[in-house]
Amino acid sequence: MNQPASAYFIEDRHDPNETHTLSVLVQNEPGVLARVIGLFSGRGYNIESLTVSETEAQKHLSRITIVTTGTPMVIEQIKHQLDRMIPVYRVVDMTLTRRSIERELAMVKVRGQGEHRVEALRLADAFRARVIDATTESFVFEITGNTDKINQFIDLMRPLGLVEVSRTGVAAIGRGPEGM
Amino acid sequence: MSDKSHDPNQMTGAAMIVRALIDHGVTDIFGYPGGAVLPIYDEIFQQSEVQHVLVRHEQGAGHAAEGYARSTGKPGVALVTSGPGATNMVTPLTDALMDSIPLVCISGQVPTHLIGNDAFQECDTVGITRPCTKHNWLVRDVNDLAKVLHEAFYVATSGRPGPVLVDVPKDVQFATGTYHPPRKSDVHRSYAPRVKGDATQIRKAVALLASAKRPVIYSGGGVINSGPEATKLLRELVEVTGFPITSTLMGLGAYPASGKNWLGMLGMHGTYEANMTMHDCDVMLCVGARFDDRITGRVDAFSPGSKKIHIDIDPSSINKNIRVDVPIIGDCGNILGDILQVFKAEAKKPDIKSWWQQIAQWRARNSLYYKKSNDVILPQHAIQSLFEATRGKDTYITTEVGQHQMWAAQFYGFEEPHRWMTSGGLGTMGYGLPAAVGVQVAHPDSLVIDIAGDASVQMTMQEMSTAVQYELPIKIFILNNQYMGMVRQWQQLLHGNRLSHSYSEALPDFVKLAEAYGAVGLQVHKPGDLDGAIQEMISVRRPVLFDCRVAALENCFPMIPSGKAHNEMLLPEQANDEATAKAFAGGKALV
Secondary structure, three states: OOOOOOOOOOOOOOOOOEEEEEEEEEEOOOOHHHHHHHHHHHOOOOOOEEEEEEEEOOOOEEEEEEEEEEOHHHHHHHHHHHHOOOOEEEEEEHHHHOOEEEEEEEEEEEEOOOHHHHHHHHHHHHOOOEEEEEEOOEEEEEEEEOHHHHHHHHHHHHHHOEEEEEEOOOEEEEOOOOOO | OHHHHHOOOEEEHHHHHHHHHHHOOOOEEEEOOOHHHHHHHHHHHOOOOOEEEEOOOHHHHHHHHHHHHHHHOOOEEEEEOOOHHHHOOHHHHHHHHHHOOOEEEEEEEOOHHHOOOOOOOOOOHHHHHHHHOOEEEEOOOHHHHHHHHHHHHHHHHOOOOOEEEEEEEHHHHHOEEEOOOOOHHHOOOOOOOOOOOOHHHHHHHHHHHHHOOOEEEEEOHHHHHHOHHHHHHHHHHHHHHOOOEEEOOOOOOOOOOOOOOEEEEOOOOOOHHHHHHHHHOOEEEEEOOOOOHHHHOOHHHOOOOOEEEEEEOOHHHOOOOOOOOEEEEOOHHHHHHHHHHHHHHHOOOOOOHHHHHHHHHHHOOOOOOOOOOOOOEOHHHHHHHHHHHHOOOOEEEEEOOOHHHHHHHHHOOOOOOOOEEOOOOOOOOOOHHHHHHHHHHHOOOOEEEEEEEOOHHHHOHHHHHHHHHOOOOOEEEEEEOOEOHHHHHHHHHHOOOOOOOOEOOOOOOHHHHHHHHOOEEEEEOOHHHHHHHHHHHHHOOOOEEEEEEEOOOOOOOOEOOOOOOHHHOEOHHHOOHHHHHHHOOOOOOOO
């Protein structure tokens, strides 16, 4: 391997990247989100999507859902690095459980007239998107689903006059009666 | 309200801080006053249980607290003001994080109503120190202060130890609230480090150890952090199994350097026998070490034929750099105890005679060889002389960072843990002198020596003034080659011998400098004068700057060149220009 002159061994890693969704249960306290985000930026991990909200107000618990990509070794590292943070209760790899539901909500603004407008409405109906705002020349659709479905809907809207999109990011929960 | 005024637990935030220190058994702290910590300093003034050591720069306070912690096994405590006081702590906090040193830093902050206003000496201390602490807190309410302080001590010292910081705004220091002594509920319920090893994994580990033909034990700083019991058990395990043992820089002293199974340090500047044993072993037991890049060399060629057992208290250390076969998460003292118990009950000492014969052949290469001279002091010789002169004495060694640090690790034999304080992970030049201050505060009657380089020592030289003020007789043993030796070594090996800014044109006269501080200055040029001068240094009960003029161009070998494996070491007798160029081939223009 041709190495540049360096005090460090520069390694090529060829393991393929995987995408995983992690649910992280944390103490809701000042700085906790900054800690999690700082971990990702500081250690060079990817964040594809991040959603956070308080979920149990009385216990001061928040749930953070992170979609990340990396080699299997990196994904394992991310989980351990998260888990050892003081305010983190649990980290669950929703992708590994194979029993999780993932949803995202998007609001999609489309501007157009005539046939485009009719086509947008027709597709929205097929995707079970709701119209939550309308003018004579625009719609705002609300659509819920997994990431692929939303991406597909947005792609379809593009030639029909897509103006802008606002997405919540992924929220995930396990199937069955048990909590995380 | 009248009841409360008689309640002994009603006190100001500043008083709570001193009270918490006392409740956690803290007797010495290192700090520097400033506007945002004046109420705490006022409390310190009015009591005598906690002694405060005034440093000359906050970085010095941090490293002194690290030295104190490493040499005692107790947490080190530093007290600094807001703004620059806190930012000057960033280096020691990061250093302590990398080397898993329990450190509690208390910083002052501007009053809560000014936070975010760019007030005088304001900075976002918790934001700045978030990535360089194990955890940190900003306390906005005096009634949270006791809980946070107790949790801070617990977090710093439990699990994998590390630095913590508590940021206390000045109005919280003035405010009165209720203090409570440490109690279990002070700690986050989400924080519960695992200490006990999994029994199934321990059995797997013992089975591997018992079947080994070419075993090695590779131990690290975790054994020392775990406490005296872990050291005892490690030694017993070596005795019971008869296995060879090597150690990281951080782990030196856990197994005695005079022990018959000792291979010397491993890694980039480790011994040939240690690295070859690692490379060719069939079973590796890693105890409290983390497969750092200075240890592994090229990762895809690291110990290719071995089954690896990894004991670590931090799950994130497992499979971070090297895939292991049997990970065991928990405190290494606990786990070593369990392994020993199972091994003694169910296994017998494997016959590894032929493995030891192989190791003897590697040893015979004498990889720490250097050529002595009658005219000029070789740095290796200086450390050997220092070792001989201090052997059997109650000695603690600190170092700065660079060639002298590696030579100290190679040539000074450590017999006990907690005797060796060095900046391993972060590699902080300027660590050793203030660390020696902290060690001497903890051990006033011991011999404390900072093995230093002429460049590193100037980074925190001001702490000589602290040593003089508190009559701390630290010895600063400077291997003076007028170069940043390790920088120069890399420039020679990798950058066409272009010595870009690695030579100090204008070094101070260290003897005069010592005298200016009110310390003792000694200088030696000739090998014949070395032993006498070292004796003089040891016998004087005052701080000493020892200017040991050594061969200027000596380099540190053996060495694993970058991008190479353990079995591709460059040995001293091979380190001529041609061989060096070949070993580093693949780079740009070479030596």
